[in-house]
Amino acid sequence: MYFDSIGELFAMDGHGPYVWFCYGITALVLCVILFEARRRRLGAEQRVRGVVRRKQASANKVKGKG
Amino acid sequence: MSIWTTFHKWGSPRWFYQFSGRLLPWLGGLSLLLLIGGAVWGLALVPPDYKQGNSFRIIYVHVPASAVAMGAYMTMAIAGAIHLIWRMKLAAMVMKAIAPIGASLTFLALLTGAVWGKPTWGTWWVWDARITSVLILFFLYLGVIALHQAFENREAAAKACAVLVIVGAVNIPIIYWSVEWWYSLHQPASIRFIGESSIHPSMLRPLMATMAGMYLFFAWAMLLFTRNEILDRERNTRWVQDIVCGDDKNAESNSVL
Amino acid sequence: MTLFSLALAVLRRDLLAAARRGSEWSNPLVFFVMVCALFPLGIGPEPQRLAELAPGILWVVALLASLLASDTVFRSDYDDATLEQMLLSHQALYPQVIAKTLAHWLLSGLPLSLLSPLLGVLLHLPTAGMLALMASLALGSAVLSFIGAIGAALTVGLRKGGLLLSLIILPLYIPVLIFGSSAVKTAVDGGPFLPQLAMLGVFFLVALALAPLAIAGALRISVDQ
Helix, strand or coil: CCCCCHHHHHHHHHCHHHHHHHHHHHHHHHHHHHHHHHHHHHHHHHHHHHHHHHHHHHHHHHHHHC | CCHHHHHHHHCCHHHHHHHHHHHHHHHHHHHHHHHHHHHHHHHHCCCCECCCEHHHHHHHHHHHHHHHHHHHHHHHHHHHHHHHHHCCHHHHHHHHHHHHHHHHHHHHHHHHHHHHHHHHHCCCCCCCHHHHHHHHHHHHHHHHHHHHHHCCCHHHHHHHHHHHHHHHHHHHHHHHHHHHHHHHHHCCCCCCCCCHHHCCHHHHHHHHHHHHHHHHHHHHHHHHHHHHHHHHHCCCCHHHHHHHHHHHHHCCCCCCC | CCHHHHHHHHHHHHHHHHHHHCHHHHHHHHHHHHHHHHHHHHHCCCHHHHHHHHHHHHHHHHHHHHHHHHCCCCHHHHHCCHHHHHHHCCCCHHHHHHHHHHHHHHHCHHHHHHHHHHHHHHCCCCHHHHHHHHHHHHHHHHHHHHHHHHHHHHHCCCCCHHHHHHHHHHHHHHHHHHHHHHHHHHHHCCCCCHHHHHHHHHHHHHHHHHHHHHHHHHHHHHHHC
């Protein structure tokens, strides 16, 4: 490793805040993308279940009446 | 099977969903491996730059973000063209899926580029050719997203965005070239802002890792978002209902994502 | 009807319709004058500073005026269903679209470029830049009309189309802005501005050839929805 200690790795000769901010925000944006994908998936699944439920309900109505 | 039947098979949302499902773990795993590995490599295992010191390490996240942001727009344009020419619904879904991902990566490229500027050249923003072009690309993305949301009819939205994205894609080389020309007028040749040429090539090796990782991440995210579109749009089909409710019956989840 | 006579007929009809609508076409010009007048109020009346910034200011304001004008190119035809008829008739869209865009330019961009020397005087633009200003605006605004027409065609059917229109075409305006303002600045500095004009000419030819395709496609989408 090109740094003599973990402390120096964080400080990066004064450039630490800039470098770590960039890597941090990159990780953050990528995580947000993944979380958003999951959130949308759960929403889509919910809507699919809604469709199935309505189908069941109308099928039961027909069965009940018949 | 002839080329056309193969092509149409690829255009089937159901086939795409099943095929992409098999790719997901590989794409996800490999991209995270390359991104994290490349980041560690670039942060700690490479010497600091002679001129810029440690701030040059930002290159390992900034350059992949802006490269993939550009590539994503072009992919979006190709998807749009496929939708307009062959009326393939799946292409429209892919196009819609890419927009927010590409916009996020463009924003990331702008932010990391700006922060890189501060320790290196003392200012938070520099109107140099590359960053200006990335800013314009960001505006193009925002326009596509805004146009999509403005239409109530989904099919009209898809077609309109396809037209806009293709127009944008045709314009991107013109814009980039014009901005390069503009910048060369206003800056003396002795000052060069993003002086990557001064960075020793051996120090660019981690860049290959993070670059590949970022492309794979984009492909992964694109598939995830497109699959969600498919589930949503095809919710009235039996196979989608089976996937979602079949999961419920088995009381287990197929995948986290 | 040949394509050319079709285009000519549409051109004539649009110009006559505009004449009947009265002074609506002058709104972008008034905007141009007013916003140019805002700049000295905002940045101070020192002639030297205004003169230095004048090429950029004049071009940016002309661009915004052009943006404002773009919203109107298809709106009245959309509102009275003429657009639908145009699409339903089996006549070629390409020449009609070119004619409509050129008519629009004759009513907005060309007057703008003719008015610009006056505003150049207001902003202390050196006389050396006047010809370049008029020429670059005349040619550049034609390109802007075509680009604007693409955006207008995409948004004409939408309720809040105006602001969205600005959002989607401003990035596409940028190359025209770069070369247009550079022409004026170079002329002021005593250099040759023909290369920049030539570049604008290239943009115009590309726009003339390709934009109508996008415009026609976008019109179909907007009217069909």
